[in-house]
Amino acid sequence: MDLLTFVITVIVVTASGALAPGPLFFGLLIHGSKEGASAGFSCAIGHTLVEFPLVLALSLGLLAAASEPTIKGVIGLVGGVGLVGFGALQIYSTIKNKPEFGEVPKNRSVPASSLMLGLALTGLNPYFILWWLTIGSVLIVQALAFAAIVGVLIMYISHVWMDYAYLTAIAHLGKRGKGLIGSRYYKLVLIAFGLILIYYGSTFILNVVKA
Numbered sequence: 001m002d003l004l005t006f007v008i009t010v011i012v013v014t015a016s017g018a019l020a021p022g023p024l025f026f027g028l029l030i031h032g033s034k035e036g037a038s039a040g041f042s043c044a045i046g047h048t049l050v051e052f053p054l055v056l057a058l059s060l061g062l063l064a065a066a067s068e069p070t071i072k073g074v075i076g077l078v079g080g081v082g083l084v085g086f087g088a089l090q091i092y093s094t095i096k097n098k099p100e101f102g103e104v105p106k107n108r109s110v111p112a113s114s115l116m117l118g119l120a121l122t123g124l125n126p127y128f129i130l131w132w133l134t135i136g137s138v139l140i141v142q143a144l145a146f147a148a149i150v151g152v153l154i155m156y157i158s159h160v161w162m163d164y165a166y167l168t169a170i171a172h173l174g175k176r177g178k179g180l181i182g183s184r185y186y187k188l189v190l191i192a193f194g195l196i197l198i199y200y201g202s203t204f205i206l207n208v209v210k211a
Helices: 003-019 023-035 037-061 069-095 114-123 126-133 135-176 184-210
Strands: none
Touching: 003 135, 003 184, 023 037, 023 114, 023 135, 037 114, 037 126, 037 135, 069 126, 069 135, 069 184, 126 135
């Protein structure tokens, strides 16, 4: 896999996690309505403080897997099934007009600062942890095989910029009072990404079967 193909794969696959509304999305709308785009940037920093150490820890744990065909096959199979499952769930929840995975209940308090919001709603989000343990692990193994730890850094940079751009945009729209959840075009985007996830997941599974 060449560098460009690898980066495109990371961006397309990780967009599913970034674009799917969840606890962080809805909590940020509250902060964004008061602070604007700066709330989104601060929230993204908090998100990174949890995510980056997790990615490094998984990378060190999966370092040997990059050269072991059997382990790579198991991870590819689990990640492929995870992609298909998350893609199907995203399409189903969007069609059912509930495009989120664990919306924050109305009676739950939101952390006072945007930074703490990013820390708390990232670390306590089971969808986030499960994503990195399944789908994310496939990308990490591919990154390690591509260029060891340098490949992991390339993978993470290709992933994390989207969090900063998306969360900053959400906070800005929250300040201006413009919502996305009810938008027909936004739902079409979510469905499209759901189909893309199913495609990539099927590809991962087929590659394992053919190996």
